[in-house]
Amino acid sequence: MSNILEVSNLTKTYSSGTKSLTVLSDISFSIQSGDKLSIVGSSGSGKTTLLGLCAGLDRATSGSVILNGISLDNLNEDERAYVRNQHVGFVFQNFQLLPTLTALENIMVPMELRREKGIKKRALELLDRVGLAERHDHYPTQLSGGEQQRISIARAFSNNPQILFADEPTGNLDEETSEKIEHLLFDLNRESGTTLVLVTHDLDLARKTDRIIRLKGGMVQQASDEMVAENG
C-alpha cells in the first residue's frame, strides 16, 4: 500500500518580536492509505498544530508534508484550499458548521465547491446515513451538539475524501453522544475506505485506531505499534 501522508522533519516556530517559540520540533512519520492514526498528548503538546500542518491549514517553518503525493510546502493558500477540497475531509471539536446555512446546505458546500452535479441527492443520502434526514432544513443553532457533529461528519464525507482529519471530534460531547459519534465516524470511515487522522487526548478513543503518535513538548515521544497490538 502507498503512503497517503508523509511528514518529514516538520518544525513549527512562532515568532513574536525578538522571542520565538518552537511548538513542533523535527516530527517525522507516515501513514498508509486506509489506515487510522491517532495523535495524542496533553494540552499544549502541539497536536492541533501538527494536524493543521498535515491538513494544509498552515505552513511549517521547516520540513515537508506530502499529502496524497502532493507536496504542500510550496503551495499558496488557494492551491492548498484546492487540495483540501479534492482530497481532505474535516471534523472539528466545535463542529464548525456554517451558521447561516441549513443542515442540508452545509453538507452540500464541499460538493458545490467541486462543481459536482446531483449533489442534493447525495447530501440527502448522507443526512439519512447520519440519521438526521428529517432535520434537513434546520439551522445549526436549532440542533443539539451531537446533531451538529453528525452533520459535520456527513459534510466531511460528502466529497469522498482520501483522508479525514478529526480534531477532538467528541471533545464537546457527553459520554453517550460521544459513543454514538465514534461509531458513526469509524463506520463511515470503514465503508468509504478513507484514511483517518485523529487528534485526541482520549486514550480510549485513540486505542480504537491502528497507530498512536504521542506528542510531548512538540516532539514525538512515542510512535507506538504496541498499543495497536494491545488494541487488537
Add this chain to the structure above:
Amino acid sequence: MDKKISVPDQKVAWRWIFLMAWRDARKSKSRLFLFISSIIIGIAALVAINSFSDNLQSDINSQANELLGADLELASNDSTFKYPVIEAMDHVVSYENSFASMIFFPKNQESRLVDVRALEGAFPYYGKIETEPISAEASFRDGKRKALVDQSVMVQYNVEVGDSIRIGRVMFKIEGSLISSPSQSIGATLVAPAVYIPMDYLDDTELIQKGSRVYYRRFYKFLDPPNDFDIDEQIRTDSDSLRAAKISSETIRERKEDTGDTFEDLADFLNLVAFVALLLGCVGVASAVHIYIKEKIRLVAILRCLGASGRDAFYIYLTQIGLLGLIGSILGAIAGTFIQTVLPKIFSDFLPVDVTIALSWTSILGGILTGFFVSILFALSPLISVRRASPLITLRGIQEGGKLKLDRVQWLIYGCIFLFVIGFAFIQIGSLGDSLVFTLFIGLAFGFLALIAKISMWLVKRFFPDSWSYVWRQSLANLHRPNNQTLVLISSIGLGTALITTLYFIQTLLINEVEITTNNDRPNLMIFDIQSHQVNEINDLALERGLPILQSVPIVTMRLSSVNGITYKQALEDTSINLRGGMFRREWRVTYRDSLIDSEELASGTLTIPEGNSEEYKDYSKDAVLVSLEDDYVKRNNLELMDTLVWDVQGVPITTILGSTREIDWQRVQTNFLALFPTGVLEQAPQFHVLITRVKSTEEGALFQREIVKDYPNVSVIDVGLILNTLDDILDKIAFVIRFMALFSIITGLLVLISSVILSKFQRIKESVLLRTMGGSRQQILSINSLEYFFLGSLASLSGILLAMLGSWGLAYYSFDSTFVPNILPIVAVYLIITGLTIVIGLLNSRGIISKPPLEVLRNEIQ
C-alpha cells in the same frame, strides 16, 4: 514521490457565489438592514435634491418669459426716453412709474415707506401678478381708486382687503394683497415693499414733482416679430446708444440667466447638503461592513477549510454588499422621488417660478449608480480582509500573526475613495479648488477623530485607574481591549456630530450678526428725500421731540465721466486699458464734508492738500478738489492715488483728484459713501438730505413718522426696526429650510449611530454572557454596558463638537469675516443628546442579553 499540483484556472462560479450570498444574507437581515438604511437615506437626499434642482432649472427655462412678464423691459430715470427701433415694431406696451413714498393707513394712523408702482396697460403679458383674492389682479384695473398692497405690509399693519390707504393726496381702497409679481425680489421688498396703483391717479397724488426720483419702466410684448428678429442681438447692437440715453434694458434671456445665477447659490447649498448626507451614508456603510465582516471571518475560515478560494469568499460578500447596495439605492431613489415633491413647498418663498414635480431620470439613474458604487467602494476596505482570512481560525478561533499590514490593494482602495470624494464633490459643487479643500477638510476631520480615538485608548491604558470599582474598570478597559469599537464609533458618530453641529453654529452665527446691528444704542430711524429747504425744519422737529440728530447728511447724485482722461467708450474699445466698466455705469450717491466719521478710517493719502511744499501736489493749485474713495473699491478697480476723476454732476462736469482712500465699516446702520467730496464744491448742486436718529420705542417712532409724513409728504422714512423684523421673518424661513435640509444629515447621522452601536453589541455579547454565567448581576452588566457607551458617546460627541468649533471658527474668520463665540447651552445640549442617544440605543440592544438565559443568548446571537 512528489506530484505537481496545478489548480485548474476555473471561472468564477457566479451561480454558487450568488447562492451563498443569498444563503448568508437571509440569516443576517437585521444587520444588513442597518447597512442598507444608510444607503437609502443618503441616496434619497441625493435624488430628492438633484431632481428638485433639475426641475427648478428646467422650470426657470420654460417659465423664463413669466419671470419678466414681457419680451423686453426698458427703464430710465427720464420719462421721455425713446428707443426708436422698438417703437417701430408691432407691439403692445405697458407703463410702470415707480418711486419710494410713505403711505398712510387711516385705520390705525400709521405710515410706512413703500415702492409705489403706478401701472398702465395689461402687464404682465406672461404669467400674472399673484393676488389674494385672485380676482383682485383684474378688478384693481377697473378704473377706480384701488390698490394692491404687499401682503407683508398688510400683516404688519393689520389692514385688510377693503380698508383704505392714503398715498400723497389720494385715498385708495385696498383691492387685494400682493403675493408676487414679475420682477419682484425679496431684497427689493425688504426696504420698500410694492404697492400697485392705477396710473390714472398718479398725478392726483401730487407726489411726482420736478426732481422726484421716479423710475420709468416700459414692458413690451412684440406682435408677430419677423422670424429672424433676435431681441438680444438688437440690444447688443444698440448698447452704446442705449447707454448714452441712460436707458437700461432686460430681455427674457438676460432675466433667465440672472435668475439661474441667483439660484446657483441655492443649488450649491443643496448639493452640499446632499453630499454631506451621502458622505455620512458612506461612513455608515464602511462602519457597518467593517463590523459585519469581522463577524463573518470565522465563517470564511470554514469555507476556506472546505476548499473555497480567497477569491470565492471575497466575491460572496462583495456580491452580497453590491446587491444590497443596489437594492438600497433603488429604494433610496424611490424615497428621494417622493421627498422631492415636498421641496417646492419648503422653498416656495424663495422660488421665482412654480416648480413642477416631474421624474428626473438623470437624477434617479445617477443616484442609483452612485449608491451602488459607494456601497462597493466603501465596503471594499473592510471586505478585502476576507481574502486573507486563514482557515486556521477553525482550529484556533483567532487569526494568527496579529494585525495585518496594509497591502497595496488597501492603499489602492483608499486612493479610489479619495478620488471619489474629490470627483463627487466636483460634480456637486462644480469647482475643483473647492472640492479639493472640502475633501482635505473631510480627510483632516477623519484624521483628527482617529487621533482622538487612539490617544483616548492610549491614555486609558497608560493611566488605568486600578483602584476603581470593577464595573468602572471593566467598562473603561472595554475602550482599548481587543474587539473594541472606539475607533469606529468615534469616527462615525464624531463626524456626524461635527457636520450637524457646524451647520447649527453657522446658522446661529449668521442670525447673531443681524442681531448685533439691532443693538439698542444704534440708530434706528432714517429720514431721507429731505429737500435742502426742509432740513432745518425737520431737524428742529426731531429735537423738539427729544430725538438726537445722529447724522444729517447731504446727498448728491452723479456719474463718473472719465479717469485720467479715459472715458467708458475708450475703456471698452481698448482692451489694454485696465479699467472696469462698472464705475462708469453706476449712479454715484456722494456726500461732502471735511472730516471722517467714526465708521471710516483713512487708509492712504490725504483729505486736503497739505500746507507748505508738498512734493506730490506741487503741480496742483490750492483749489484742486480732492476726493476720497473706499480703499477696497480703489484696489478692485485698479485706481491709484493722484488719478484724475471727472464727474458729471447732473450735467455739470467737475474735475477731481483721488486724494485719499478710506476703510469703511458697512455693517453700521448709518449712511456710508463710496465717494466723499470736500465742502465748498457741491453745495449748490441739486441734492437731498438724510437725517438719522434713534427712537426709544416703536410708538415714539410711529408718532414721529406720522407727524413728518403729514407735513412733508415728499419725505420718506425707513424704520430700521421694521426692516429687521421683516429680515427676521426671512431668516426664520431660511433657517427652517436649512434645518429641514440638515434633517437629512441628522437622520443619516442617527442611522450611523444606531448601526454602529447595534453592530458593536455583537462584540460584547460573549463576555456579557460569560459574566452572567459567572454570577454577574443584571445590574452589574447593565452598568458596565451603560458606562462603556457613556464613555464612547462622550468621546465621540465631544470630539465632534470640538471639530465643529474649529470648523465654525475657521468659517467665521475666513468666510464671514466675523468672530465665532461658541454658546455653551447648545454645546451642552448636543453633548447630552448624542451621548444620551448612544447610551439608550446601546442599552436597548443589550436588553436581550440581560433578560434571557445565557445559553439561549449564545445560541441565538452567536453565529
